Amino acid sequence: MFSKGQLIFGILFAITFIGILFYAYLKDSKLHKKYYKGSLWILLVFIGFISSIAAIKFILGY
16 A cells, blocks of 8 residues: 555645645635625526526436
8 A cells, every 4th residue: 555654745745735725715815805706696596507407307307
């Protein structure tokens, strides 16, 4: 499988990578709130559209 050194490296890499991603997200959080204000509604409309297509397919039996 993996050696002990490879497992340690993988775990430390994953922890460091997740930490850097979290730090970058917190740093850009203010900009996200400013520029992506209405994106939740777009996501909900997209999910509703895909759900309606699936419902029509299920009802018509294709």
